[in-house]
Amino acid sequence: MNTRTLALGLGAIALSFAATGCAKDDTSSTTESGIQLVKEGVLTICTHLPYEPFEFTEGGEVVGFDPAVLEIAADNEGLDTEVIDVAWETITTGEALNSGQCDVAAGAMTINPEREAVMDFTDPYFTATQALMTKTGAGITSLEDLAGKKVAVQDGTTGADYVRENAPKNTEVVSYEDSSLMQQAVLTGRADAGVNDNGLLNYFVSENPEVEVVTEFETGEEYGFSVKKDSNDELLAAINDGIASDEYDAVYEEWFGTAPPS
Numbered sequence: 352m353n354t355r356t357l358a359l360g361l362g363a364i365a366l367s368f369a370a371t372g373c374a375k376d377d378t379s380s381t382t383e384s385g386i387q388l389v390k391e392g393v394l395t396i397c398t399h400l401p402y403e404p405f406e407f408t409e410g411g412e413v414v415g416f417d418p419a420v421l422e423i424a425a426d427n428e429g430l431d432t433e434v435i436d437v438a439w440e441t442i443t444t445g446e447a448l449n450s451g452q453c454d455v456a457a458g459a460m461t462i463n464p465e466r467e468a469v470m471d472f473t474d475p476y477f478t479a480t481q482a483l484m485t486k487t488g489a490g491i492t493s494l495e496d497l498a499g500k501k502v503a504v505q506d507g508t509t510g511a512d513y514v515r516e517n518a519p520k521n522t523e524v525v526s527y528e529d530s531s532l533m534q535q536a537v538l539t540g541r542a543d544a545g546v547n548d549n550g551l552l553n554y555f556v557s558e559n560p561e562v563e564v565v566t567e568f569e570t571g572e573e574y575g576f577s578v579k580k581d582s583n584d585e586l587l588a589a590i591n592d593g594i595a596s597d598e599y600d601a602v603y604e605e606w607f608g609t610a611p612p613s
Contacts, residue, residue: 378391379391380392382428382430382585384428384585385585386428386454386586386589387583387585388454389451389454390433392430392431393431394421394424394431394432394433394454394455395432395452395454395455396432396433396435396456397434397437397442397447397452397456398413398418398437398442398457398458399436399439399458400413401529401530401531402459402529402530402551403415403530404416404550404551404554404606404607405457405458405459405550405551406418406434406457415606416602416603416606417457417458417576418432418434419602419605419606420476420576420590420594420599420602421457421576423593423594423596423598423599423602424590427589427592427593435452435453437452439506439507439528439529440507442456442458442460442577443460443507444469445466445469445470445580448470448577448578448579448580449579454583454586455576455578456470456576456577457576459479459550459551459574460574460575460576460577461479461509461574461575462572462574462575466577470580471577471579471580471581471583472575472577473577473590473591473594474575474591474594475573475575476574476575476576476594476599477573478574478612479549479550479570479572480549480567480568480569480570480572481509481510481513481547481548481549482547482548482549482551482566482567483544483545483546483564483565483566483567484534484537484545484547484552484555484556484563485543485545485562485565486537486538486543486561487560487561487562487563489543489544491544493565493566494514494517494518497519497522497543497544498519498521498522499521499522499523500522500543500544501522501523502518502543502545503525503533503534503536503537503541503542503545503546504524504533504546505526505529505530505533506526506527506528506529508548509548509570509572510546510548511524513568514546525542534551534552537562538559538562548572550607552564
């Protein structure tokens with residue numbers, strides 16, 4: 352059976368000090384199928400929490416669509432999984448992979464040329480748009496309505512880029528470190544609206560009727576998992592096999608209540 356563990360907070364900091372302050376035992380290995388692992392018998396996953404429903408903590412373990420998809424590949428290879436919570440910028444720059452913190456990075460991460468230059472991506476596993484969330488009945492229906500208003504975004508995301516490029520010039524953009532803070536800013540009225548991926552915001556409004564998604568913007572975004580550049584083709588192949596499997600369809604339906612788009 353696949354087991355999943357979580358390294359958070361001080362544990363992740365301790366790992367960092369261990370890596371820089373003294374020699375560390377080499378626990379890396381290569382599976383019979385040629386997959387390179389930073390820890391023998393374990394597929395180590397870097398992500399940035401929380402980002403519901405893709406990854407979040409529940410009952411002391413990380414759950415969500417992303418780890419569930421990666422567990423398909425791990426199960427097929429006879430591996431356990433471990434999820435490590437790291438800063439988002441260390442994922443998008445490839446630093447988490449290059450420093451050997453993990454084998455694969457996940458986080459509802461849009462594939463784009465800047466990221467492809469520093470990491471290798473799997474096949475796309477989710478298609479996303481950007482969504483605009485407001486307090487329910489606020490009367491905001493488009494980006495044009497944000498003129499002179501405060502809009503919450505998440506640091507380092509394509510949603511933040513979209514707002515800065517397309518919102519009226521006098522829109523005040525407030526950037527938050529994680530998605531939870533960004534969502535709470537809208538929920539509590541500290542921001543008039545928020546922009547982030549549709550999967551994230553639609554899940555949030557389903558549990559918080561005080562807010563609503565008023566429109567979505569087609570941006571042609573696709574999510575991918577990433578591995579260290581030019582270093583782990585066998586792991587990419589294993590994850591791609593999982594994405595193409597019937598098990599993926601079942602996981603998608605479990606988390607989104609519908610079959611994946613064909």
